[in-house]
Amino acid sequence: MRLLDNDTFWGQIVYLLSRRRLLRYPEEEPGFVPPTFGDFGVEAVEDRDLEQLENAKRQCVDSDDYLPSSDTFESDKGMIYVSWYGPNDAANPxxxxxxxxxxxxxxxxxxxxCIYMGSSxxxxxxxxxxxxxxxxxxVAILPLAVFVFGYGVGQTLFSPLSEHPRLGRMWIYNLTLLVFWVLQAPTAKAKNIASLTVLRFICGVLAAPSLSMGAATMGDMFEMRYMTYAIASWAFFCCTGPALGPLLGGVFYFIKDWRWTFWILGMVSCGGFIILSLxxxxxxxxNILHRRAARLRKLTGNPNYTTIYDEEYAQLSVSQLAREFMLRPFEIAFTEPIVLALDVYIAMLYATLYxxxxAFPLVFHQIHHFNAIQSGLAYMGLMVGGLLxxxxxxxTTYWAFEKRDADIETFMKLCLIGAVCYPVSVFIFGWTSHPDIHWIAPIIASGLNMFGAFFIFQTSFNYLGGSFPRFMASVFAGNGLFRASFAGAFPLFSKALxxxxxTDPKWPxxxxxxxxxxxxxxxxIIPVLLIIYGGRLKGRSKYTGQ
Structure with a gap:
């Protein structure tokens, strides 16, 4: 067993700097025999027609087995399409x-x-x-707002790029996190609000990949039946990050000053980069198959080794590539009614988190007289609510999908649990925030709010991911832009609200x-309408996996 995986950031650097002598792949080991070509069983792939290639790719990616029974297949034009080395190929995530x-x-x-913590x-x-x-x-809130705006903008760029077979996800994750870490030093030493705001926006853009590509990465590894639990577990960190930020920031502000909140963020992101890069x-x-095809071309001297994914992009002009990368998240977000409705809903909930x-300083500092550390601890209610x-x-998803064999529309039915908890919790928070009512009451209400929001987030994300599996990263990128737009704007006027x-200082x-x-x-009404009309809307879509 290798100490360093050749598909990690440092593994790839060692592999390339050693001129492919270290951390070699099976195709580069002595005695490797190029695979024989069997029948892939996909009749559509007979030439380079983009539509046929796309249909073949969807069959390959979206099927339950995911893997063909053979490793490559050959078209009548001589192109050899590389796939997995059988159903148990260890390279397949x-x-x-x-x-x-x-x-x-x-x-x-x-x-x-780490990224979500950095926002707050x-x-x-x-x-x-x-x-x-x-x-x-x-004005002091602007660094928060532009950070959130930044990762909304960044998601529309990095997520589609991560879907290009030449790039993949690993390099984007590591390089953006590396620069994010480095920029925490000038952020901590900022001399004025203008420089602080600009640096925070850049950091927000660099923070983007983890927010939309994270769910897609979980989808890369897990079959559809397990993807629900995988994305939910990943999303728990999304919920706890913003709540952990004020707690950690409050401690170091109380001990040192505001600049130390960014120094500690730099330390955390440094540790994160070390772990992820290794x-x-x-x-x-x-991307894995793209690099495999390149190794087979070098091994055999045959330039016809390729993948159906590479062939898809080979058909695209520069303008079409620009549309793929820059416009697809917007196109899906604004032309798909399902995506647009859930984007608005999730954005509204996400804005409430910010x-x-x-609201917390008005309640816990102003009427309950908490100090900075105690005020940070008040956010723990959000974390507990997220865990519950x-x-x-x-x-509930195990009961619905494993025991009752429900379909994907069931996600919207489960969404109603959170849809009810969310407004109820906001009402409770507002009307228990009073000097004569114990401070635990609004904290419990905030936990109930996160409980409901978690249900809405996860049912919506799984519904979107299951409905648009081929373009999952782009769908989540567009969703991220909506979330960032709402969440970045709301703090600027929420105190004025x-x-x-x-009407009474005791009810702030x-x-x-x-x-x-x-x-x-x-x-x-949004999940209710999708329960009724969602199936018909997906049937008319050109982006769904149906």
């Missing part, structure tokens, strides 16, 4: 051991948790930021939460 899949999934959780880590120190730079509060392998099958960063949501969600609707967030709760009640 779906054939990895359960332990390797879990470790890779935990790495993705570490990455997304400086919020406990915002008053010090205002005082040092002589700026109003809304142990995170490539998971994207088209509204808490304004994960357990309950996995249990609470203050302007306030009551009417603001009432407004948000009423919006949540109205949005229950």
């Amino acid at each position: 779906k054939n990895w051991s359960l332990l390797k899949k879990i470790i890779t999934g935990l790495q993705m959780g570490l990455l997304v948790g 880590i400086y919020m406990p120190a915002i008053l010090q930021l205002e005082a040092e730079f002589h700026i109003p509060e809304v 142990t995170l392998p490539e998971t994207y099958a088209p 509204v808490w960063f304004e 949501g994960l357990v309950a969600y996995c249990f 609470f203050v302007n609707l306030q 967030v009551a009417w603001g939460c009432t407004l948000l709760g009423c919006i949540g009640v109205l949005m229950i």
Whole structure:
């Protein structure tokens, strides 16, 4: 067993710098015999017609077995299409051991948790930021807003790029995290709010890959029946990251100052890069097969070795590639009613999570007189709610899909659990935030809010992933742009929302939460409509896996 996987960041660097003498692949070992060509069983792939290639790819990727019975197949034009070396090929991420899949999934959780934590880590120190730079509060919130905007923009770029067979996911993850880590030093030493804001936007763009590609990476490894649990486990880190940020930031702000919130983020991202660069392998099958085809061309001297994925992109012009990479997330988001409806719904919920960063100080600092560390601990309710949501969600989906053999539309029925919990929790939070009511009540309400939001997030993500498996990364990228747009904007006016609707200082967030709760009640109609009409809408779509 190798200490360093040749498909990791450092493994690839060692492999390339050694001129392919170290960490070699099976095709490069002495005595390797090129595979014989069997019948792939896909009659559509007889030439380079893009539509036929796409149909073949969908059969290859979306089938339950995923793997053909043979390793390559040959077209009548002489092109040899490389696939897996049989159904038990160890290079196929779906054939990895359960332990390797879990470790890779935990790495993705570490990455997304670190990134999400970075968005809110400086919020406990915002008053010090205002005082040092002589700026109003809304300007001091800009570094949070532009960070969130940045990873919305970045997702629309990096996610489609990760679907190109030449690039894959591993290089994008590691290179963006490396630069993200390096930029924490100038961020911590920023001399004015302008430089801090620009650096935070760049960091937000670099943070993007883990947020949309993470779910796609889980889909690379797990079969459809297990993907639900895999994505839910990864999403737990998405929920806990923003809640952990104020806790960790509050501790270091209390001990040091606001700049240390970014120094600690740099340390965390450095540790994350070290772990991921040494142990995170490539998971994207088209990229793995692309490199396999290149090795077979070198081994045999036959230039006709290729993959159906490479052939698809070979048919595209520069303008078509630009459309694939830059416009596809927008096209899917705005032309698919299912995607648009769930994007708006999820964005609204996600924005509420960032509204808490304004509501919590009003409640716990202003009326309950918590210090910075105690205020950070108040966010633990969100983390507990997310954990309970994960357990309950996995249990209900197991009951629905393993015991009752439900179809994908069941996700929207399960979504109704969260759709009810969400507005109820917002109402409770608003009307228990009072000096004469114990502080645990709004914390419990925030936990219930995360419980409901977790159900909505996961049922929606699995519904989208199961409905659009071929373009999963692009669908999640568009969703990320919606989330980022809402979440970046809401903190800029959320305090004004609470203050302007306030009728009594003892009820600082009551009417603001009432407004948000009423919006949540109205949005229950989205999963209801998708339960009724979702199947018909997917039947008309050119992007679904049907």
